[in-house]
Amino acid sequence: MLIVQKYGGTSVANAERVFNVAKRVKSYYDEGNSVIVVVSAQGDTTDDLIEKAKEINDKPSKREMDVLLSTGEQISMSLLAMALEKLGAPVISLTGWQAGMLTNSNHGNARIKKIDSERILRELDQSKIVIVAGFQGINKYDDITTLGRGGSDTSAVALAAAVGADLCQIYTDVRGVFTTDPRIVPNASKLDDISFDEMVELASLGANVLHNRSVELAKKFNIELEVLSSLEYERGTIVKGVKQVEKMLVRGVARDNDVARITIKNLDDEPGAAFKLFSLLAKKNINVDIILQTLGSDGKQDISFTVPESSLESAVETLNDNLSEFGAEKILFDKNVSKVSIVGAGMASNPGVAAKMFEALYSANINILMISTSEIKISVLVEQSLAEAAVREIHDKFGLADL
Amino acid sequence: MLIVQKYGGTSVANAERVFNVAKRVKSYYDEGNSVIVVVSAQGDTTDDLIEKAKEINDKPSKREMDVLLSTGEQISMSLLAMALEKLGAPVISLTGWQAGMLTNSNHGNARIKKIDSERILRELDQSKIVIVAGFQGINKYDDITTLGRGGSDTSAVALAAAVGADLCQIYTDVRGVFTTDPRIVPNASKLDDISFDEMVELASLGANVLHNRSVELAKKFNIELEVLSSLEYERGTIVKGVKQVEKMLVRGVARDNDVARITIKNLDDEPGAAFKLFSLLAKKNINVDIILQTLGSDGKQDISFTVPESSLESAVETLNDNLSEFGAEKILFDKNVSKVSIVGAGMASNPGVAAKMFEALYSANINILMISTSEIKISVLVEQSLAEAAVREIHDKFGLADL
Numbered sequence: 051m052l053i054v055q056k057y058g059g060t061s062v063a064n065a066e067r068v069f070n071v072a073k074r075v076k077s078y079y080d081e082g083n084s085v086i087v088v089v090s091a092q093g094d095t096t097d098d099l100i101e102k103a104k105e106i107n108d109k110p111s112k113r114e115m116d117v118l119l120s121t122g123e124q125i126s127m128s129l130l131a132m133a134l135e136k137l138g139a140p141v142i143s144l145t146g147w148q149a150g151m152l153t154n155s156n157h158g159n160a161r162i163k164k165i166d167s168e169r170i171l172r173e174l175d176q177s178k179i180v181i182v183a184g185f186q187g188i189n190k191y192d193d194i195t196t197l198g199r200g201g202s203d204t205s206a207v208a209l210a211a212a213v214g215a216d217l218c219q220i221y222t223d224v225r226g227v228f229t230t231d232p233r234i235v236p237n238a239s240k241l242d243d244i245s246f247d248e249m250v251e252l253a254s255l256g257a258n259v260l261h262n263r264s265v266e267l268a269k270k271f272n273i274e275l276e277v278l279s280s281l282e283y284e285r286g287t288i289v290k291g292v293k294q295v296e297k298m299l300v301r302g303v304a305r306d307n308d309v310a311r312i313t314i315k316n317l318d319d320e321p322g323a324a325f326k327l328f329s330l331l332a333k334k335n336i337n338v339d340i341i342l343q344t345l346g347s348d349g350k351q352d353i354s355f356t357v358p359e360s361s362l363e364s365a366v367e368t369l370n371d372n373l374s375e376f377g378a379e380k381i382l383f384d385k386n387v388s389k390v391s392i393v394g395a396g397m398a399s400n401p402g403v404a405a406k407m408f409e410a411l412y413s414a415n416i417n418i419l420m421i422s423t424s425e426i427k428i429s430v431l432v433e434q435s436l437a438e439a440a441v442r443e444i445h446d447k448f449g450l451a452d453l
Numbered sequence: 454m455l456i457v458q459k460y461g462g463t464s465v466a467n468a469e470r471v472f473n474v475a476k477r478v479k480s481y482y483d484e485g486n487s488v489i490v491v492v493s494a495q496g497d498t499t500d501d502l503i504e505k506a507k508e509i510n511d512k513p514s515k516r517e518m519d520v521l522l523s524t525g526e527q528i529s530m531s532l533l534a535m536a537l538e539k540l541g542a543p544v545i546s547l548t549g550w551q552a553g554m555l556t557n558s559n560h561g562n563a564r565i566k567k568i569d570s571e572r573i574l575r576e577l578d579q580s581k582i583v584i585v586a587g588f589q590g591i592n593k594y595d596d597i598t599t600l601g602r603g604g605s606d607t608s609a610v611a612l613a614a615a616v617g618a619d620l621c622q623i624y625t626d627v628r629g630v631f632t633t634d635p636r637i638v639p640n641a642s643k644l645d646d647i648s649f650d651e652m653v654e655l656a657s658l659g660a661n662v663l664h665n666r667s668v669e670l671a672k673k674f675n676i677e678l679e680v681l682s683s684l685e686y687e688r689g690t691i692v693k694g695v696k697q698v699e700k701m702l703v704r705g706v707a708r709d710n711d712v713a714r715i716t717i718k719n720l721d722d723e724p725g726a727a728f729k730l731f732s733l734l735a736k737k738n739i740n741v742d743i744i745l746q747t748l749g750s751d752g753k754q755d756i757s758f759t760v761p762e763s764s765l766e767s768a769v770e771t772l773n774d775n776l777s778e779f780g781a782e783k784i785l786f787d788k789n790v791s792k793v794s795i796v797g798a799g800m801a802s803n804p805g806v807a808a809k810m811f812e813a814l815y816s817a818n819i820n821i822l823m824i825s826t827s828e829i830k831i832s833v834l835v836e837q838s839l840a841e842a843a844v845r846e847i848h849d850k851f852g853l854a855d856l
Binding site for chain 2: 099105111117127128142145192
């Protein structure tokens with residue numbers, strides 16, 4: 051088999067863990083597999099480098115920031131190579147540019163455009179374990195780029211697609227994908243498998259296991275992923291195309307605290323007002339999620355919507371600057387809200403699911419502030435202090451514990 | 454003017470010093486010069502990285518070691534670029550491979566074969582300050598290489614040659630080249646200028662200001678160097694072709710403690726014995742320096758020579774393994790010796806110079822163990838405990854203080 055394995059920063063945080071990873075890699079290699087390993091920077095390295103930069107310049111150019119940050123993966127990949135050398139395995143480490151990871155020029159958040167995998171394949175042909183720096187690439191000017199959040203996962207999946215890997219394993223510090231966050235619900239169940247679409251929803255709803263971009267890429271190229279722990283030896287969760295996934299109506303419950311609600315009072319109730327409003331936010335790259343409009347009266351209406359909490363300041367500023375354009379009076383906002391969602395592929399054709407979710411919340415006396423639904427998810431906005439209780443109630447109601 | 458400036462590790466050891474360097478670079482740029490800056494890794498970074506490697510593998514491959522160590526310069530170059538951005542100067546940093554530093558494949562001690570300066574020149578054309586990582590390059594396989602000791606000096610001189618720079622400034626933590634080590638002789642004089650040849654001798658004799666490779670390269674391409682302090686604003690020492698150098702018989706006194714003497718007793722006194730002996734050492738890459746043969750008697754002779762102290766163990770081992778071949782009886786060695794040398798271009802045609810040096814040692818009661826001379830230097834081997842006194846006596850005798 052041709053396997054791509056990705057190890058995150060906690061998996062290679064110190065010399066001992068680097069050796070653990072090396073042993074695991076070697077065990078796959080010794081079984082006759084071809085192995086490509088994608089590594090992140092060790093533990094806090096990236097944060098330390100950011101700190102170093104801030105001491106000098108609080109707003110460095112993104113190009114130079116990428117030059118700086120890309121050293122983190124270069125360090126960890128060489129150390130992992132040295133550990134494998136120590137174990138007697140033939141190995142070579144490659145930076146993003148050496149591995150042919152070609153990206154666009156969006157420094158700090160670049161997208162992979164193409165992987166020129168010639169060098170990697172040549173090294174594999176020579177029976178070497180190939181270690182590739184995650185999170186980084188080069189653009190057409192030969193400048194170093196980084197891929198932004200979840201970048202190493204994306205590197206791994208893109209590499210798996212480029213070389214036609216049989217399996218792409220994402221090693222992390224959890225044992226797989228759970229029906230909900232085990233820190234909230236201790237008897238949450240680990241899923242054996244989950245579809246790409248369900249995983250995307252869970253990821254974007256705050257499950258924090260795999261980054262969305264990597265799952266979307268895996269779906270696009272139909273690369274089977276396995277999410278598993280680098281600290282234990284057990285099967286993780288397989289993320290794959292929908293057909294093979296076991297049938298279960300609700301797959302997981304997610305909670306997302308990175309959300310804020312904005313309400314605009316007394317907006318002109320005329321065609322185009324909402325369009326103008328959301329265009330303004332789109333121009334500032336602010337994602338609007340759940341939207342709720344009141345019925346108008348006296349030619350005025352209220353409109354509420356959610357944005358990521360990190361975008362709140364910028365959103366409010368933008369709106370205030372343009373308030374008069376909509377004839378609006380004032381803007382209210384609330385950071386103390388959370389989004390709680392259930393995800394499952396079979397949901398759309400089962401109207402009872404939503405009712406069951408709302409019933410769970412009602413019986414726990416949790417007020418629903420906003421609702422949004424899609425083909426495979428139902429999200430509600432609740433007070434942040436009640437979000438964990440909401441997750442527990444819903445998780446319990448759908449019988450997801452100890453599956 | 455097109456200027457190449459090189460800053461060593463102590464010059465960029467922390468955020469404050471990085472800013473000092475940035476200000477100096479900007480002042481040259483603001484005067485209308487084109488500036489290329491070569492940087493070393495910050496302070497102890499390289500040692501820290503070596504330590505990290507040793508935790509994992511005490512004998513890592515040199516290829517992976519180069520991958521690891523080259524991150525040091527990549528970090529410092531990006532930080533310096535950020536500091537210049539903060540000061541409002543247009544700037545770009547380039548790694549060894551981005552700057553076109555092509556080397557052979559001798560990992561850990563690579564030689565620059567060619568510099569493809571297209572990218573650098575393009576950035577200079579756009580009025581940017583160009584920062585280049587010292588000490589590193591790539592070989593023809595696109596693997597990262599490092600240049601070994603004194604590598605950043607070599608990078609700077611090679612770059613200066615490639616782009617046809619008007620001046621190459623080597624910033625360090627001393628104010629220039631002195632007539633001798635100011636820690637030994639406090640009133641040693643800073644030289645205004647010195648020839649390449651004299652500088653090579655001083656460097657190889659333990660003056661520790663510029664690495665030999667860089668001076669030899671500067672001589673080959675006739676690149677004028679200036680050695681100066683990054684902590685002060687004053688003229689340093691110009692190192693240049695011999696014709697412009699002021700006439701002074703003795704330019705400096707050097708001391709080298711990294712030397713050991715080996716004596717082989719009762720070697721066969723026949724043609725080829727010495728040849729066989731030194732061939733053996735050459736095969737082990739051991740540099741033999743001063744050689745002294747006694748006159749033979751009874752078909753036997755003694756032979757003494759010096760080697761770098763770091764090569765002593767290997768030399769003694771090699772010789773012991775082959776002792777019988779030379780009919781020799783035993784090997785003696787002595788690490789408590791130092792080489793004290795005077796350097797000056799006009800020396801060869803002035804026989805009085807040697808006599809004056811020996812007189813200085815005689816009047817201080819310092820015994821000369823061995824002597825060696827060349828066109829521009831005279832070296833003597835003395836007991837290590839007397840070496841500093843020897844330097845002071847000679848420095849004084851030639852009137853080199855407070856020039």
